Amino acid sequence: xxxxxxxxxxxxxxxxxxxxxxxxxxxxxxxxxxxxxxxxxxxxxxxxxxxxxxxxxxxxxxxxxxxxxxxxxxxxxxxxxxxxxxxxxxxxxxxxxxxxxxxxxxxxxxxxxxxxxxxxxxxxxxxxxxxxxxxxxxxxxxxxxxxxxxxxxxxxxxxxxxxxxxxxxxxxxxxxxxxxxxxxxxxxxxxxxxxxxxxxxxxxxxxxxxxxxxxxxxxxxxxxxxxxxxxxxxxxxxxxxxxxxxxxxxxxxxxxxxxxxxxxxxxxxxxxxxxxxxxxxxxxxxxxxxxxxxxxxxxxxxxxxxxxxxxxxxxxxxxxxxxxxxxxxxxxxxxxxxxxxxxxxxxxxx
Amino acid sequence: xxxxxxxxxxxxxxxxxxxxxxxxxxxxxxxxxxxxxxxxxxxxxxxxxxxxxxxxxxxxxxxxxxxxxxxxxxxxxxxxxxxxxxxxxxxxxxxxxxxxxxxxxxxxxxxxxxxxxxxxxxxxxxxxxxxxxxxxxxxxxxxxxxxxxxxxxxxxxxxxxxxxxxxxxxxxxxxxxxxxxxxxxxxxxxxxxxxxxxxxxxxxxxxxxxxxxxxxxxxxxxxxxxxxxxxxxxxxxxxxxxxxxxxxxxxxxxxxxxxxxxxxxxxxxxxxxxxxxxxxxxxx
Numbered sequence: 001x002x003x004x005x006x007x008x009x010x011x012x013x014x015x016x017x018x019x020x021x022x023x024x025x026x027x028x029x030x031x032x033x034x035x036x037x038x039x040x041x042x043x044x045x046x047x048x049x050x051x052x053x054x055x056x057x058x059x060x061x062x063x064x065x066x067x068x069x070x071x072x073x074x075x076x077x078x079x080x081x082x083x084x085x086x087x088x089x090x091x092x093x094x095x096x097x098x099x100x101x102x103x104x105x106x107x108x109x110x111x112x113x114x115x116x117x118x119x120x121x122x123x124x125x126x127x128x129x130x131x132x133x134x135x136x137x138x139x140x141x142x143x144x145x146x147x148x149x150x151x152x153x154x155x156x157x158x159x160x161x162x163x164x165x166x167x168x169x170x171x172x173x174x175x176x177x178x179x180x181x182x183x184x185x186x187x188x189x190x191x192x193x194x195x196x197x198x199x200x201x202x203x204x205x206x207x208x209x210x211x212x213x214x215x216x217x218x219x220x221x222x223x224x225x226x227x228x229x230x231x232x233x234x235x236x237x238x239x240x241x242x243x244x245x246x247x248x249x250x251x252x253x254x255x256x257x258x259x260x261x262x263x264x265x266x267x268x269x270x271x272x273x274x275x276x277x278x279x280x281x282x283x284x285x286x287x288x289x290x291x292x293x294x295x296x297x298x299x300x301x302x303x304x305x306x307x308x309x310x311x312x313x314x315x316x317x318x319x320x321x322x323x324x325x326x327x328x329x330x331x332x333x334x335x336x337x338x339x340x341x342x343x344x345x346x347x348x349x350x
Numbered sequence: 351x352x353x354x355x356x357x358x359x360x361x362x363x364x365x366x367x368x369x370x371x372x373x374x375x376x377x378x379x380x381x382x383x384x385x386x387x388x389x390x391x392x393x394x395x396x397x398x399x400x401x402x403x404x405x406x407x408x409x410x411x412x413x414x415x416x417x418x419x420x421x422x423x424x425x426x427x428x429x430x431x432x433x434x435x436x437x438x439x440x441x442x443x444x445x446x447x448x449x450x451x452x453x454x455x456x457x458x459x460x461x462x463x464x465x466x467x468x469x470x471x472x473x474x475x476x477x478x479x480x481x482x483x484x485x486x487x488x489x490x491x492x493x494x495x496x497x498x499x500x501x502x503x504x505x506x507x508x509x510x511x512x513x514x515x516x517x518x519x520x521x522x523x524x525x526x527x528x529x530x531x532x533x534x535x536x537x538x539x540x541x542x543x544x545x546x547x548x549x550x551x552x553x554x555x556x557x558x559x560x561x562x563x564x565x566x567x568x569x570x571x572x573x574x575x576x577x578x579x580x581x582x583x584x585x586x587x588x589x590x591x592x593x594x595x596x597x598x599x600x601x602x603x604x605x606x607x608x609x610x611x612x613x614x615x616x617x618x619x620x621x622x623x624x625x626x627x628x629x630x631x632x633x634x
Contacts, residue, residue, distance in 0.1 A: 063594035070392045089390035168580045170595050209497040209579025340596035348583040
């Protein structure tokens with residue numbers, strides 16, 4: 001049809017960032033994204049600047065997103081947010097489009113590490129949105145000594161017993177034990193999984209609870225003293241009590257990347273690219289960092305962010321070098337089945 | 351003929367609704383349970399019985415047993431607490447019955463999740479109950495009331511007690527009071543009347559209420575997560591995890607069907623109990 005014209009218009013939008021009245025203005029894209037994972041006015045601002053309508057389809061989690069996208073073959077969605085192991089799965093299933101870098105000039109703003117991620121070197125079909133790690137989030141005012149190791153969580157001192165929570169989401173629950181024992185977070189070795197299982201079952205006795213969603217409020221209330229947490233979510237606790245601190249255990253941890261992809265079935269690929277380019281604009285990505293309290297893989301955005309934010313929330317100051325010393329979570333493919341069984345055994349252990 | 355048309359028109363919407371939104375999805379899930387898990391999610395259409403073989407693994411049976419234990423304890427507690435309440439409402443003066451029933455149903459006006467969170471506020475170590483008891487000097491250390499099986503039972507009992515009370519109420523209120531007088535006239539004590547007359551006649555209500563509470567409890571996964579702190583895994587959580595984190599829809603489907611099978615057996619037993627008691631009524 002008017003492919004040439006549309007592409008030119010898209011480029012114009014991309015270049016100047018304000019293209020109301022262009023051919024794209026008539027378009028509407030649907031974006032599948034988690035709740036509260038971007039500033040509330042982001043879509044409205046995007047529409048104001050580009051004229052592209054954007055509809056937000058809330059996803060509960062990666063699995064919910066996978067269900068929606070695999071069931072429809074990606075039809076009905078233009079941009080989808082997904083954690084990196086799921087990007088691998090989506091790519092294997094052929095559900096996501098190869099990106100046209102000429103339409104995303106802001107890719108140049110990314111940290112160099114973010115341009116060479118092992119699951120998608122060169123950002124062929126995914127663009128990192130946020131990244132982070134898991135570690136120990138704790139009440140420094142209630143602990144005698146600051147925790148340094150996964151052992152502080154898994155083999156706690158007496159005064160911490162019954163005041164600890166752990167994540168129960170399979171990959172992260174296992175990562176704590178695997179890393180403590182010096183194994184890979186992506187291990188599928190039966191012997192290593194068995195040893196990790198024994199360690200995590202023994203650790204279960206000392207837990208207050210498994211908690212994937214409200215661990216920070218348990219720290220604030222004092223119900224818990226030490227919790228296993230994603231760095232960004234630990235900050236929700238820090239916001240309420242400055243005595244709450246975060247540390248990456250010395251044995252190392254995982255690296256997770258949440259990304260944006262364009263579905264292969266999208267009928268508005270130019271508009272979808274324009275959206276990704278908009279997110280990567282330094283001021284926009286910086287506002288996302290300030291809102292979500294997760295690190296963003298965007299060098300120019302980090303340079304732009306208010307320095308007070310980095311002192312208030314020290315996890316935001318973790319450098320991309322430190323982050324890359326952690327181990328990237330990879331999709332486990334067929335081995336996921338054995339992995340899940342081990343997790344079930346741990347969670348079912350009395 | 352017009353009678354048949356009338357029936358069809360009246361039944362049609364309800365049956366259609368059930369067929370499209372209950373029978374069809376269940377059929378899809380049933381079919382899924384005989385295929386293999388796709389490596390990257392979804393289904394590989396290769397026939398297998400492995401999912402059902404896996405469901406019989408001791409690990410999963412022990413989870414089913416834990417769930418059944420929690421559901422049985424909840425059901426018995428609901429019966430013990432619900433029976434006197436239902437009896438009182440059913441025998442209260444007529445003008446009082448409707449307001450009392452509305453009170454029983456009142457909790458349904460707010461969301462189950464919010465009510466569950468309210469229990470966290472009450473039961474946690476810094477919660478109202480522990481704080482109150484410590485302030486009063488009754489206890490020195492907080493009682494561990496949250497993140498264990500006790501909390502799960504409390505949450506389920508709170509959530510599903512109204513079903514028990516309503517089922518019992520409808521059964522008790524149908525009793526002919528003259529039967530009690532006859533029993534007393536024949537020299538039975540009130541306890542004997544209750545055990546030999548009231549309870550047998552309200553078996554349909556007891557069965558219906560118990561099945562409601564048991565079935566709802568055994569499949570629940572929100573309460574074990576929130577109040578149980580994820581420390582005990584129930585079969586609802588197991589199915590949830592298979593579909594969501596393990597990307598193993600076929601196995602999740604097989605587990606769901608084992609659970610549905612169990613519930614069907616209970617419903618058949620309940621229908622049988624009701625049937626038998628009605629037949630006895632007819633003879634009497």
